Amino acid sequence: MNATRILAACAPINRGLPRDERIEQGAARRRWAAPTPFALLVLLLSACGGGGGGGDDDSSVPASNAPPAASFTVTPSSGVAPLLVQLDASASTDSDGSIASYAWDFGDSSAAGSGLTTSHVFQANGTYTVTMTVTDDDGATRSTTRQVSVIQTATLSRIASIDVGDMNVCAVGVDGQAWCWGPNHYGQLGTGDTAAADVPRTAAEGYLFAKISMSTGGAFACGIATTGAAFCWGNQEGGRLGDGTMAPVGQYVTAPVPVSGGLTFTDIATGGDHACGIAAGGAAYCWGHNERGQLGRGSSANSAVPVAVSGGLSFTSITAHQMVTCGITADGTGYCWGNGAMGNLGTGSVASSNVPVAITGNLRFSSLQLGLWTACGVTTSGDGYCWGQNGSGELGVGSKTPAESLEPRLVVDGHHWQAISPGVGVTCGVRTDDQGFCWGGNVSGERGDGPFPAPDVTSPVPVVGNLAFESIDADWCSCGVAGEVAYCWGPGDFGCIGDGARVDRGIPTRVAGQP
DSSP states (O other): OOHHHHHHHTHHHHTTSOHHHHHHHHHHHHTOOOOOHHHHHHHHHHHTTOOSSOTTOOTTSOOOOOOOBOOOEEESSEEESSEEEEEEOTTOBOTTSOEEEEEEEOSSSOOOEESSEEEEEEOSSEEEEEEEEEEETTSOEEEEEEEEEEEOOOOOOOEEEEEEOSSOEEEEETTSOEEEEEOOTTSTTOSSSOOOEEEEEEESTTOOEEEEEEOSSSSEEEEEETTSOEEEEEEOBTTTTOSSOOBOTTOEEEEEEEOTTOOOEEEEEEOSSEEEEEETTSOEEEEEOOTTSTTOSSSOOOEEEEEEOTTOOOEEEEEEETTEEEEEETTSOEEEEEOOTTSTTOSSSOOOEEEEEEOTTOOOEEEEEEOSSEEEEEETTSOEEEEEEOTTSTTOSSSSOSSEEEEEEEOSTTOOEEEEEEOSSEEEEEETTSOEEEEEOOSSSTTOSSSSSOOOEEEEEEOTTOOOEEEEEESSSEEEEETTEEEEEEOOTTSTTOSSSOOOEEEEEEOTTOO
């Protein structure tokens, strides 16, 4: 056997060695001299990386290549055709090397794409699976997928009411049909799936509603059908749908389920993870989580079915947000119960209560509404009052002092109000002449008065556009109904505006799909 044949036998092994070691073995071929038989054995072992020493040194054995990790984002993930999406694979990594290439299959029979980032236009309605494959510098590959939902804009009827939750919005038409938009991880849009929507989608098909209330953080919704029956859908955890199911975390339904008990309701409201309704006759019932007594049942026990609010009071309206509930009785007295930490029970204390307690001041209310940290009401004489947190001027008292009020304070400037809706750092209201006003923060256009970001204001300023509003609801974004047309403004990054573009809007923007 000669040196060339010995080294050639080792070529498959040596092919994986570093380049400088392969050069050194090439030089060995050129230095060959006829060895003794024993030397042949030594040469064979050493050429193939073995021999001589103990078996613990495997430094010449090439390490196995770890495959790369594939990850990408798609923005937006839903919208109206033609839909332009941006795809970004920057989150992909390779632990033992580098990524050499990125390949994109858009799932619509179009030409493949490449590159760390790319864009694509989906021309037709449908749900598309986008596949991204990364290849590392040693040839290993890994793929991952994301879905893109391209939808046809629903044709909305004239709008009767609108409700904003935590980035979600639902509108009810004068014909009782529901349309919803925004995130949909738990089926909270009621569309039968979990596809998000940047424009209105037909919701709860087969049902006609008098009112829908979107949860303020709990990813569910409840509504009253035109028959008076109550239905809920979305995140089912902890009994918040009221259907008798004390579901674990992560369980949800994407279509309406009936609230247990067969009650007929006249009003309904959803909080963070609980809901309440007023039954025919005025008795209030609540269900879901009850950590701070927001069910008003006299204890902190959760309930997956409606339980009567303690005290035997007869209510005409009810509102809820996070872990607080408030209602108005037939004589106009306002009561609240639940978490008092932010002062929004209006009782003069930060103490929580698991039974209804009267709002201080001996006021008589025609409307009450809760926000994230603030509550507001309108008295029977049309005066506006707010209480709770005032960090952005959302109390409307002409100053950020006090930073917190534990009892109602009069909204300044002498306006007469139909209703006032506090949101997240901003408050909006409709005067008796149908003009819309907002006050508080304006980071992303949520005040609706034009350019943003803009300094906080502590007294009401007009919403631009000279619209005559029937209602305004403020939360993550703000939405209103004017002339039976829906408008939204404020943060648009989660599709809250409903115009198909995830863009913040500083003025009322017409929701897509309306005639």
